[in-house]
Amino acid sequence: ATGLHNVAVSKGKLYIGTATEMYKLNGDAPYAAIASDINEFGMITAENSMKWDATERTQGVWTFTGGDNLVNWAIANGQKLRGHTTVWHSQLPSWVSSGGFSAAALTSVIENHTTTLIDRYKGKINLQQPPSLELTIFIFTDSWDVVNEPFNDDGTFRSSVFYTTLGTSYIATALHAARAADPAAKLYINDYNIDGLGAKSTAMANLVAQLKADNVPIDGIGIQGHLIVGAVPNNLQANFEQFAALGVEIAITELDIRMTLPVTPEKLAQQKADYKKVVAACKAVPACVGITVWEYTDKYSWVPGVFSSQGAALPWDDNLAKKPAYDGIVEGFN
Numbered sequence: 001a002t003g004l005h006n007v008a009v010s011k012g013k014l015y016i017g018t019a020t021e022m023y024k025l026n027g028d029a030p031y032a033a034i035a036s037d038i039n040e041f042g043m044i045t046a047e048n049s050m051k052w053d054a055t056e057r058t059q060g061v062w063t064f065t066g067g068d069n070l071v072n073w074a075i076a077n078g079q080k081l082r083g084h085t086t087v088w089h090s091q092l093p094s095w096v097s098s099g100g101f102s103a104a105a106l107t108s109v110i111e112n113h114t115t116t117l118i119d120r121y122k123g124k125i126n127l128q129q130p131p132s133l134e135l136t137i138f139i140f141t142d143s144w145d146v147v148n149e150p151f152n153d154d155g156t157f158r159s160s161v162f163y164t165t166l167g168t169s170y171i172a173t174a175l176h177a178a179r180a181a182d183p184a185a186k187l188y189i190n191d192y193n194i195d196g197l198g199a200k201s202t203a204m205a206n207l208v209a210q211l212k213a214d215n216v217p218i219d220g221i222g223i224q225g226h227l228i229v230g231a232v233p234n235n236l237q238a239n240f241e242q243f244a245a246l247g248v249e250i251a252i253t254e255l256d257i258r259m260t261l262p263v264t265p266e267k268l269a270q271q272k273a274d275y276k277k278v279v280a281a282c283k284a285v286p287a288c289v290g291i292t293v294w295e296y297t298d299k300y301s302w303v304p305g306v307f308s309s310q311g312a313a314l315p316w317d318d319n320l321a322k323k324p325a326y327d328g329i330v331e332g333f334n
C-alpha cells in the first residue's frame with residue numbers, strides 16, 4: 001500500500017487523518033491536492049471552524065458556513081469527519097466564558113450547543129459510484145471530541161466556566177446530549193499530555209471509569225499528541241493499554257512533534273524515530289483506531305505562532321515535500 005491512510009488501513013487501523021480548513025484548501029491548490037488525497041488521508045478534522053466561537057458566537061445565532069464547506073469538500077473526496085469540538089474552555093465566545101449563568105441555565109446552554117452542532121453533521125450520506133458501479137453508502141461523521149481538555153497537567157479538573165459553575169456534571173451533560181443528537185457517532189473526551197503514563201493520564205482513566213460506572217455514553221479517549229522531538233514518552237503503549245482496558249477505543253487526535261529551530265538533519269532523523277514510536281504504539285494496541293495529524297505540512301502548523309523558535313512539527317515541510325517523519329509513520333506500521 002502507498003499513502004499514509006492506505007498503509008494504516010492495510011494494518012487494520014481505520015484511518016490516518018489531518019486537520020485542515022477551507023481557506024487553505026481554497027487558496028493553495030498544491031496543498032489541497034495532498035489534503036484531498038484519500039490515499040493519504042481518510043479523515044478530516046476542522047482545525048477551528050466547528051469550535052464554539054466559530055459556530056455560536058452570539059447565543060442562538062449559528063454560523064455553519066466554514067464547517068459545512070469543509071464537510072462538503074470531504075464528502076466529495078470520500079473522507080470522513082472527526083468533529084472538533086463541542087465543549088472546551090478555549091475559543092469560547094464571551095457570552096459563555098464571562099459566566100453569569102446559573103447551573104441550570106448553563107446546563108441548558110451546553111445541551112443546546114452540543115445538540116445543534118452535532119445534529120448538523122450527523123448521518124451525512126455519501127453516495128459514491130466506484131468503478132464497479134455499486135453504490136457505497138456510509139455514515140459520514142465518525143467521531144466527536146465532545147469534551148476537550150478537561151484536566152490540568154497535574155490531573156485536577158481545569159477551572160473552566162463549565163467546571164466552576166457545574167463541577168464535573170457538565171461532562172455527562174454534554175455526552176448525553178451528544179449521544180441523543182447522533183447515536184452513530186463515537187463520543188470522545190480529548191486532552192493533551194496524556195500520551196504516556198502520569199498523573200494526567202491517571203485522571204483521564206479515572207474519569208472514564210466513573211462515566212462508565214454511571215452509564216454515561218463514552219466511546220473513546222482522544223490522545224492529542226502534541227509532542228516534542230527527543231522527548232516522546234517511553235511508556236506510550238502501557239498508557240494506551242490502560243485506556244483500552246476501560247473498554248473504550250482510543251485515537252491519536254492532533255499529532256505533531258515539534259523541534260527547536262533551525263531544522264537540522266539530526267533533528268529530522270530524531271523526529272522520524274519519534275513519529276515511528278508513536279505509530280508503533282498505536283499499531284500494537286488494537287483499541288487504537290486511528291491517527292490524525294494536526295495539519296500535515298509545516299507551512300500551516302499552529303506551533304510557530306505559539307512556541308517561539310519552535311516548529312517543523314509535521315510530516316510534510318513548508319514546500320509540501322515529504323520529510324523523514326513521513327517514512328517514520330510508514331515504518332511504524334510495518
Ligand code: G3I
Binds near residue numbers: 090148
Ligand atoms: O478567527 C480569528 C480572526 O477573526 C482574527 O482576525 C485572527 C487574528 O489573530 O485570529 C483568528 O483566530 C485565530 C484562530 O486560530 C483561527 O485562525 C486565533 O487567533 C488563534 O489563536 C487560533 O489558534 C488555534 C488554537 O487552537 C486556539 O486555541 C489554532 O489554529 C489551532 O490549531 C489550535 O488547535 C488546538 C486544538 O483545537 C485543541 N488542542 C490544542 C490545539 C493546539 O493549540
